[in-house]
Structure formats: structure tokens, C-alpha cells
Amino acid sequence: MIIAIDGPAASGKGTISKKLAAHFQLPHMDTGLLYRAVGYAMRDDLDLPNWEQVAIEKAQTLDLAQYDENDLTTAEAGIAASKVARVPEVRAALKQVQIKFAQQPGGAILDGRDIGTRICPDAEVKLYITADAPTRAERRTKQLNERGVNVHFDEILAQIEKRDADDKDNPAGAFFVAADAHLLDTTKLSIEAAFQAALQLVDGVLAQKKSSS
Template identity: 35%
Template sequence: MKNITIAIDGFSSTGKSTVAKQIAKHLGYVYVDSGAMYRAVTYYAMTHGFINTNNFNVDGLIANLDDITISFKFNPTLGFAEVYLNNINIEKDIRTLEVSKFVSRVAEISEVRQKLVEQQQQMGNSGGVVMDGRDIGTVVFPDAELKLFMTASAETRAKRRYAELLERGERVTYQDVLKNVEERDYIDTNREDSPLIKAKDAIQIDNSNMSLQEQFDEILKLVNRTLENSEKL
């Protein structure tokens, strides 16, 4: 059966990564979390003093982009690939609210996007990949056989994110998480370079009232239909 490329875009905390992992595992495809790549660059910027609450040294970060190597290594215990920055596992470090506060600002930088898009396109050269992010169906893989656009209300997404952070032991408030979700939505949809928009041929899925199983079943139907159609071509 022909391998296809599946591009999943959408707003933060819409469960893109969760369902992308499920679909990739079901198909035996490679899963790439593009958002984790931007989080990795953000984490690098934070730990090297290029960005904090009061300052963002954009030129300094750009000058050091060649020193950033991002890779994914499959963890059989967890069942998914973890993110490595310069060969150091930073999977847990990049999932904090602190990183979330800065990631959209880092993702606005054209030089950062160019570097990561090139890497993402190389990862998906041969198909058989499921990738999620903000511009996968519009910029990274405009010819993907299946494009999905995930959405849900800001309140629903903030509740999900809040629960995740509490489970990890972070001390956060729901209002702070909701504010972060709304701020990221604004930045992601209004940046000049590759703003978050729904590709014309993407299928929109509002999962505000869907369980994880319902979401998986709905998307799997679309995947199977796409695979069947690709075999006829």
C-alpha cells in the first residue's frame, strides 16, 4: 500500500499531537511533532539568555541557530519519540508553561521557521509520516494527501492544558493558562511569516465535545478513505 503524508494543523492544545501519535502508531508511520521543534529552539533561547520576560535578543538567537541540532528518538517504554536538543533529552523541559509563554514569539522569526521547515521537509521526503503543527498543510507539505485542521474553544483547550500541567506537578492557575492560550492564538494567527490558517483543502475537526476515542475513530475513517483513494491513482 502506498505511504501517504498526513498533515495536522490547528490551535494550541487541540490534541493534535495526541491523535497524530495514535495514527502514526496505527499505520506504522513516522510521527514528527513540529511544535516540539519550536519549543526546543525556545528552550535553547531561554537557557542561553536570549529570551526572558523583559528582553528578546532576536539577533543573538539567529546568530546561534547553526549550533542547534534537534532530533527525535523513539522511547519504547513511552511508545513515542522524545525530543533531543544537541543530544540531550529535553522532552519534559519543553512542556512547561514557561516555555509556552515564549514559543509563539520565537516561532515568529523567519530565520527560525526557515531552518525548521527545511528539517521537517527532509523528514517527510518519502511519505509515511504524520506531522502536526501550525503550517504543515500550508507550508511544509502543501501536497500532503490528507490535511486536517483541529479546533476547539479556547476555554476547552485551556481546561485540557491546565489539567496536563497540574498532573505534571506545575503550580499554575486556570486563568494563567487561558491567558496563555488566547495570547498564543493571537500571535499564531497574526504573524507575518506562515500564520496559522486552514489550508483550502484541509478537513476541519472541532473536537470540543469529542472524547479521545471518538476523535481517533473519526480521523481514522478519513485516513482509510485517503489510503483507498491513493491506491486508485
């Protein structure tokens, strides 16, 4: 079973994905970390004349184990990720990593921005997790402050809005809601309520597929 979960930054898709993976005992991949790792590796090279070629080489040789997840979840890494994600060859390199992960025996859960549309278009279940920008900015600000990173809400909100615009305008990314995805707005939901709502959607899809088979 493959569950594809998409949505914008700080919508709750990562937390929901991890909880669903634990519930169904499936391996989980946060595909955004792949792009963030390339972006983080490129943070000092994005002004180079040949930055796209450098980004391609880093994507093709990426070893995610070399990076600290705390570094990859910073706003800086997110902005850089949205830039390198616009390079088709970067996406092509990372796409193969994601597809290989999804095709392992027993299935997997992947979350990102184009899982249901590009990476796993035939996934048994597709969810699209969203929340309004101020709520997402509040969550990310709190998350970073708790790590000791001194950021302000207005700064994070501006970065999230820019990231959203960059993702939606990305010709290589197809950052769109899959036609057969089930929408879940977590704006007014707690973490547990959002997980339960997602679990209900997944169970509903699986029950429907079972009854029609």
C-alpha cells in the same frame, strides 16, 4: 504517504498524530517541539538587543535530543516559541529539518501549525484539529497539574489566547487552515473518539484517492 496535521495548542493534534502514526506505522514529528526547544533555549535571552540573531543561531544548531519534553511542553516554552517563530530565519532553519523528515522513504506524519500550508503542501491527507479555547485550557491545566506543575485554569486560558493571537498574527508563519484540509473539532470528543474520527477522515481520503486513480 504524508499526513499533515495542523491546529492550535492543546487541540489534541499531538495525541491524534501519535495514534495515527502507530496505526499506519509511520514516523511522527511534533514540529512544535522544534520551536519550543528554540524558545526554551532563549527563555533568558529574549530581552537581549540581538535576541533575534541569537535565536537564529540556536535554530540552525538545534539538537532536539538535548531537551526534556516535559520542559518543552510548559506554558513558558509555548509563549517563547510563539515569539521566536516570528523570525523568518528561524522558520527557514527549522523548515529544512521538517521537510527532510517528511521526505523519508515511506512517508511520515507531522503535526504543527503550517504543515499543510508551508511544509507539506502536497501531503496526501491534511487534517486541521481544533477545539474551543476554554476546553484547550482545561486540558493543558490538567496535563500540567498531573505533572506536579501548579498552574491555574485562568492563567493557562490567558496564555492560550495570547498564543493563538500571536500565531494568527505571525507574518512568517502562515497559520491558516489549508484549503484542502479536513476539519475536526475535538471540543466535545474524548481522546479515543477524536482518534477514531481522525482515522475515519484519513481512511475516507485514501479510499477516495484510490478510487479516482
